[in-house]
Amino acid sequence: MSLSKNKGFLNIVFVGMFFLFGISEGFSQREYDPEMKPPIKDRLYYGGNFAAQFGTITFIDVSPLVGIMLTEKFSGGVGMTYQYFNNKRFPGGDSNLYGGRTFLRYNVFPNIFAHTEYEALNFDLYNNRTEVFERQWVPSLFVGAGYFAPFGNRGGANFTFLYNLLYDNQRSPYNEPYVIRVGFVL
Template structure:
């Protein structure tokens, strides 16, 4: 029982709790849809097109002996220096009253051996298959007849490539024809000039 005067008791101090900082909830992690594979396929398709090129050469000779030659090609750059491709061959030959049509195809490979100025020294190899018409005398040697045969002609040699732009170029080739058939239409050396143009810039 208290003995002091009324109101002499000290109040009991009760500390107030400190306010706690509010914790913001972390936003949920959003995952992007997997769209890399179609994009990767598209990039690979673009790279393939960028390495394709086309071109070829055209030969014209008129007079008593007429020769019109078309040699279109489709090539692919395997590396910056190595390329390979396929091509078609068509020749129209007129010798006096006789006209002949030759046609066929070829495969080729080229490598840029060393750079020279704005171009490069080339090593070239190809195999051409040609169905050609030719003239011959009959057994009594009284008439000129015409027949057709197929020749396979391996050719190899060197050349020079003059770069026109990053992808376009002009080629001048000096080739040796390893087929010595008497009706072979090519005499050694075989000289070819052609242009290479890219499908894309």
């Protein structure tokens, strides 16, 4: 499958991401004051990760998330992931990975949080018995911690260090059980 066949889908993803981030500044909030009893829309926060590399190897990652402050220190949320990979050195060297995740965070200190996450990703895996690629769902269970670097009244950057308790070096899309993520929250 070529990039031109994915243009329609990628355009929808990019427009959706820009729409999500465009409206999130007005509706998201990272802080939660239980005495003020804010409505749900004021306790929501939006963010995620975006990466792109173009050339002989093309890689695109779009991973938005939405979370809600449940208490002053505890939040949870959901997210999705879409990744496109194409290695032009090999015919048919492209693939699509997609899936979702749910997470919980506890703010241990104002800018330090504990994080746990369940993720399921669907992608092509090589089956040694049949010697063909087959799409499979692969689960991950991450535990770890992160640092939130605020900027402005509502935004910030997350630096998250995770360990995959279900890591399987034969099936995981990750090269190792340790995963480092850098993302933004609006």
